[in-house]
Amino acid sequence: MPLVAGFSATPVTAILSRSPVREALRILTSEGIVNMPAGGSGATVRTRSLEDLVELYDLRISLEPEIAKFVTQGAMRRDIDALRTLAEKMAASSSVPEWMRLNFDFHTTLYKLANRPHTEHFLKNLLSLVQPYTQTNIEWLGGRNRADDEHAEMIKAITDDDPEKLAKLFVTHLVAARDQLVENFEAEDKDDPLLHLRGFTSTTPS
Structure with missing residues (x-):
């Protein structure tokens, strides 16, 4: 037919x-x-594991503070305005998928401002890999409000030309998400169906 x-x-x-x-x-x-x-x-x-989670976040925690001074040096007024627009849209969004897209754009914009293309490429790859974890943190673990607040603080640090503050915020932002996810991961039974629906698996013996 x-x-x-x-x-x-x-x-x-x-x-x-x-x-x-x-x-x-x-x-x-x-x-x-x-x-x-x-x-x-x-x-x-690919199924995500606790080991993947820790390794990926630890890599970001090591690398992102290193670009802070380049971000503050490279940011123009229009760039800060673009970041602020993304942050405001995130705060106003009622959709997790939309928030995730805006969050991805926010962080990739930061990477681009550093004007270090090899580092930018590597960080974008890491950001892509942590998306399943980020969605769990935002959708299931209540991490959204804290993330929105930290994004606003990052913009202020860039506006104030304060690379040290920005570097500390990168670390705080990532450590909070990593630790929240690890705590949740370890609390979940490995046979809990919700765990598998979220794309997680543990290779650590029970």
Whole structure:
């Protein structure tokens, strides 16, 4: 039966080239989001672990304070206004997915202001990898209000040209999220279905 009057049903493989799909999977694999077997078939979403959580946040805690002075040096008025707009939209948003997108844009904007492209690329990759954890913290653990407040403080530190304050805020921001997630992770039973729905698994013996 035609899907739409006047048109016949066409197999998806006839209208969708596999090349864009393969390229998308290649990118997701390079970012650690998808596991791709050697044969190139049977790709699966990578399951997150407690060990991943700690390692990824610790990397960000080590690296992000190092760009603080470059961010304050590179930020122009229009950049600060753009950050403030993102922060205000986050605070006003009633949608977790929208908040997540705005939060991603907020942090990638900070990375770009440092004008250190290799560091920016690495930090963006780390930011992509922690998105499942960030969503858990925001949606399930009540971390949103604190995150919104800390974003506003970061903007003030940039406005005041205070790289030391900004560096400390980066650390505070990340340590609070990491510790909250670790505490929740360790409190959850490894067989709790909610744990798996959130994309977490523990490789630590019980």
